[in-house]
Amino acid sequence: MLDIKNLQVRAEDKQILNGIDLHVNAGEVHAIMGPNGSGKSTLARVIAGHPEYQVVDGQVQFEGRDLLEMDPDERARQGVFMAFQYPVEIAGVQNQYFLKAALNAKRKHLGQPELDAMEFLQLIKEKARLLDIDQAMLSRAVNEGFSGGEKKRNEIFQMALLEPKLALLDETDSGLDIDALKVVANGVNSLRSPARATIVVTHYQRLLDYIIPDFVHVLSAGRIVKSGGKELAFELEKKGYGWLETGAEPVGA
Amino acid sequence: MAQVAEKLQPWRTVLETRPQGGPRWLQDLRDRGASRFAALGFPTVRDEDWRFTSVAPIASTEFRTAPPAIVTVQELAAVPYATLDFRLVVINGRFSAELSQLIGLPTGVRAGSLGAALTEHADVVPRYFGQLADFNARSFVAMSTAMTTDGAYVYIPDGVVLEQPLEILYLTAGGNAAEMSQARTLIVAGDRSQSRIIETYAALRGGVYFTNGVTEVFAGEGSILDHYKVQQEGLESYHVASIFVNAQRSATFSSHSFSLGGKLVRNDVNATLDGEGAEVTLNGLYLADGDRLVDNHTEIDHARAHCPSHEVYKGILGGKARAVFNGKIIVRQDAQKTNAKQTNRALLLSDDASINTKPQLEIFADDVKCTHGAAIGQLDEDAIFYLRARGLTYFEARDMLIHAFAGEILDRVQVEPLKRALEAELYAQLAKDLAEMDAV
Numbered sequence: 001m002l003d004i005k006n007l008q009v010r011a012e013d014k015q016i017l018n019g020i021d022l023h024v025n026a027g028e029v030h031a032i033m034g035p036n037g038s039g040k041s042t043l044a045r046v047i048a049g050h051p052e053y054q055v056v057d058g059q060v061q062f063e064g065r066d067l068l069e070m071d072p073d074e075r076a077r078q079g080v081f082m083a084f085q086y087p088v089e090i091a092g093v094q095n096q097y098f099l100k101a102a103l104n105a106k107r108k109h110l111g112q113p114e115l116d117a118m119e120f121l122q123l124i125k126e127k128a129r130l131l132d133i134d135q136a137m138l139s140r141a142v143n144e145g146f147s148g149g150e151k152k153r154n155e156i157f158q159m160a161l162l163e164p165k166l167a168l169l170d171e172t173d174s175g176l177d178i179d180a181l182k183v184v185a186n187g188v189n190s191l192r193s194p195a196r197a198t199i200v201v202t203h204y205q206r207l208l209d210y211i212i213p214d215f216v217h218v219l220s221a222g223r224i225v226k227s228g229g230k231e232l233a234f235e236l237e238k239k240g241y242g243w244l245e246t247g248a249e250p251v252g253a
Numbered sequence: 254m255a256q257v258a259e260k261l262q263p264w265r266t267v268l269e270t271r272p273q274g275g276p277r278w279l280q281d282l283r284d285r286g287a288s289r290f291a292a293l294g295f296p297t298v299r300d301e302d303w304r305f306t307s308v309a310p311i312a313s314t315e316f317r318t319a320p321p322a323i324v325t326v327q328e329l330a331a332v333p334y335a336t337l338d339f340r341l342v343v344i345n346g347r348f349s350a351e352l353s354q355l356i357g358l359p360t361g362v363r364a365g366s367l368g369a370a371l372t373e374h375a376d377v378v379p380r381y382f383g384q385l386a387d388f389n390a391r392s393f394v395a396m397s398t399a400m401t402t403d404g405a406y407v408y409i410p411d412g413v414v415l416e417q418p419l420e421i422l423y424l425t426a427g428g429n430a431a432e433m434s435q436a437r438t439l440i441v442a443g444d445r446s447q448s449r450i451i452e453t454y455a456a457l458r459g460g461v462y463f464t465n466g467v468t469e470v471f472a473g474e475g476s477i478l479d480h481y482k483v484q485q486e487g488l489e490s491y492h493v494a495s496i497f498v499n500a501q502r503s504a505t506f507s508s509h510s511f512s513l514g515g516k517l518v519r520n521d522v523n524a525t526l527d528g529e530g531a532e533v534t535l536n537g538l539y540l541a542d543g544d545r546l547v548d549n550h551t552e553i554d555h556a557r558a559h560c561p562s563h564e565v566y567k568g569i570l571g572g573k574a575r576a577v578f579n580g581k582i583i584v585r586q587d588a589q590k591t592n593a594k595q596t597n598r599a600l601l602l603s604d605d606a607s608i609n610t611k612p613q614l615e616i617f618a619d620d621v622k623c624t625h626g627a628a629i630g631q632l633d634e635d636a637i638f639y640l641r642a643r644g645l646t647y648f649e650a651r652d653m654l655i656h657a658f659a660g661e662i663l664d665r666v667q668v669e670p671l672k673r674a675l676e677a678e679l680y681a682q683l684a685k686d687l688a689e690m691d692a693v
C-alpha cells in the first residue's frame with residue numbers, strides 16, 4: 001500500500017530525513033518509535049503533504065501511485081489520513097460543519113451522493129459514541145479551547161468518520177490518561193481490516209499495549225536504525241534509545 | 254459668514270447657495286455650520302484624525318447638490334436590502350413619500366421626512382437636532398449642518414416597542430455631473446423603547462458622487478436599540494459619515510457597521526455612555542478591494558460609572574486596498590467600574606493590501622478594566638493545511654476560513670433578511686475578488 005524508498009527531506013536548509021525505506025502492506029500496523037527530534041513527525045507530515053518540507057530525494061508510492069505528486073487534499077481524498085500531533089484550532093468553524101465538509105469531499109471523490117442532514121447526524125452520533133465525544137464538542141469551533149485529550153479524541157473521531165485506507169497517528173497517545181488511551185485505541189482497532197493499514201508514531205510503548213503492531217521501527221537522526229516485531233517496543237521501553245544513537249548493540253540483544 | 258478658505262474654492266458656490274429659511278433656530282444653526290466649515294476647510298493628512306486618509310479628491314471636485322430624482326418601484330426593488338416591511342426612503346437627500354412604507358407603525362411613532370419634522374415636530378426636534386453632532390472640529394459635520402434640508406426622522410415614544418425593524422434607505426440616483434447628497438438622520442428612542450433600525454446607503458445610478466452622512470441617535474433610559482449601517486455605495490463614490498450616539502442610564506445600544514462599497518469611505522461612530530449601567534456594543538465588518546480605501550474611526554466615551562462597552566471590528570482586504578482603523582476609548586474620571594473591550598482584526602488577502610491601525614486609550618479613572626487587541630495578517634497556513642489534510646481543496650479551505658472570519662460579525666445581525674442579504678452580497682463580492690486573484 002505504502003512504499004517509501006530512500007526518502008530524504010529537508011526544511012529550511014536543514015536535512016531532517018536521511019534516506020527512509022519503509023514498506024507497509026494493507027492489513028498491517030506499523031509503529032514508528034524514536035527519540036524527540038528524530039524526524040517522526042516530519043515523516044508523517046511529508047506523507048500527508050505538508051508544504052513546508054522539500055523532498056530532496058527518494059520516492060513515496062501509495063497504491064502504486066506517486067504520492068509526492070499529489071496535493072495534500074488529493075492525498076486525503078485518496079485515503080491518506082494523518083492524526084496531527086498538534087491539531088490546529090480553527091476559530092469560527094463549527095466542528096460539525098467541518099466534519100460534514102470533509103466527509104462530503106471524500107464522498108464526492110468516490111462518486112457517492114452527499115449525505116443529507118439526517119443521515120449525517122445519524123452517522124456522527126454513532127461514531128461519537130465510539131469515541132466518547134459529547135454533543136457539545138461537535139457544536140464548538142474546531143479544536144478551539146479543547147483540552148489536549150479532547151483534541152486527540154477529535155482527531156481519531158475524524159479518522160473514524162473518514163475511514164481512511166492509510167492512517168498515520170502522530171503521538172496521538174501523548175497527553176492522554178489511561179481511560180482516554182483505551183478509548184482512542186478502541187477507535188483505531190475498530191477500523192483495522194485487511195484493506196487498511198495504520199502507522200502509529202509514538203514515543204512510548206504504552207499505546208502499543210492496546211494497538212498491537214505487526215512491525216516496530218526505530219527512527220534516529222532521520223534514519224530507520226532498527227526494525228523488528230512488537231517485542232522491539234518492550235526492549236526500547238526497558239533500555240531507552242541511548243544505545244541506538246551510539247550505534248552500539250546492547251548486550252544480550 | 255467667515256471668509257472662505259482658499260482651498261475651499263470649488264465649494265464656494267455650494268456654500269453660497271446653501272439653504273435658507275425655516276425656523277429661526279434652524280437658520281442660526283445652519284449659519285454657524287457654514288461659518289465653521291468655511292473656517293475649517295477640509296481636513297488634510299496633517300490632521301491627526303485624517304493622517305492616512307486624504308480627502309483631496311472630494312475637496313477638489315466641484316460637486317453640486319444632487320437635484321431631485323424620480324425612482325421607480327422596480328428600481329427600488331433591485332436594491333438588495335429593500336425587503337423589509339417598514340422602510341423610509343430618501344433619494345438624493347430628499348424624503349420620498351411615494352417609495353416609503355410607514356403605515357402600520359405603532360401609535361405615537363413618527364417616521365418620515367426630517368425636513369418636515371424640523372418645522373412640524375417643533376416641541377421635540379429642536380431639543381435634539383444638532384445636539385450630538387458637534388461640528389466645532391469636524392468639517393464634514395459642519396458641512397452637513399450648513400446644508401441639510403431633509404433626511405430621515407424617527408421618533409419612538411417612551412415604552413414603545415417596534416416589533417418589526419425599520420429600514421432607512423439613502424439612495425443616490427445620480428446624473429452625469431458629480432453630485433452630492435446630505436444624508437442626515439435623527440433618531441430619538443424614548444425611555445424603555447425597543448427598536449431595530451437599519452440605515453442603508455446605495456446607488457441606483459451614478460458614477461462619481463459624494464454622500465455626506467450625519468446620524469444622531471438618542472437612546473433613552475432603559476431603551477434597547479440595535480442600529481445597523483450598511484454602506485454599499487457605488488464603487489466610484491465617496492462616502493463620509495458619522496454616527497453620534499448618546500446612551501442614557503441602562504440603555505443598551507448596539508451598532509453594526511457593514512462597509513462594502515465606495516471608493517473612499519470614512520465611517521465614524523462616536524458613542525457616549527451618558528448614564529450609569531448603559532451598555533454599548535460596536536461591531537464592524539468591512540471589505541475593500543481594488544484601490545479602494547475604507548477608514549473606520551470609533552470613539553467610545555465612558556462618561557458615567559458601571560458601563561460596559563464591547564467592540565469588534567474586522568476587515569477583509571484584497572488587491573491594493575487600504576484600510577484604517579482607529580478605536581478610541583475615553584474613560585472619564587467619574588466612570589469607575591468601566592469595562593471596555595476592543596478587538597480589531599484584519600485579513601489581508603494580497604501582499605499589496607494594507608491597514609493602519611491604532612487603539613487609543615485615554616483613561617482618567619482608576620478602577621477600570623480596559624482591554625484591546627489587534628491581529629492583522631494573512632490566512633493561517635496551518636489552518637489551511639489542516640483542512641486540506643481532511644480533503645478540502647485549497648479553495649474550499651480558504652473560503653471556509655474567510656467565511657468564518659466574517660461570520661463572527663454577521664452572526665450578530667438580529668434581522669434575518671438583512672443577515673441573508675449581507676451574506677449574499679459579501680460572499681458574492683469575495684468570490685469575485687478571489688476569482689480575480691486566482692486568475693493572475
Ligand SMILES: Nc1ncnc2c1ncn2[C@@H]1O[C@H](COP(=O)(O)OP(=O)(O)O)[C@@H](O)[C@H]1O
Nearest residue numbers: 011012014016035036037038039040041042052
Ligand atoms: N518545518 C521545519 N523547519 C525546520 N526544522 C524542522 C521543521 N520541522 C521539524 N524540524 C526539525 O527537524 C527535526 C525533527 O523534528 P520532528 O520531525 O518534529 O521530530 P519528532 O517528531 O521525532 O520529535 C527537529 O530537529 C526539528 O526541529
Ligand SMILES: [Mg+2]
Nearest residue numbers: 040041085171
Ligand atoms: Mg513529533
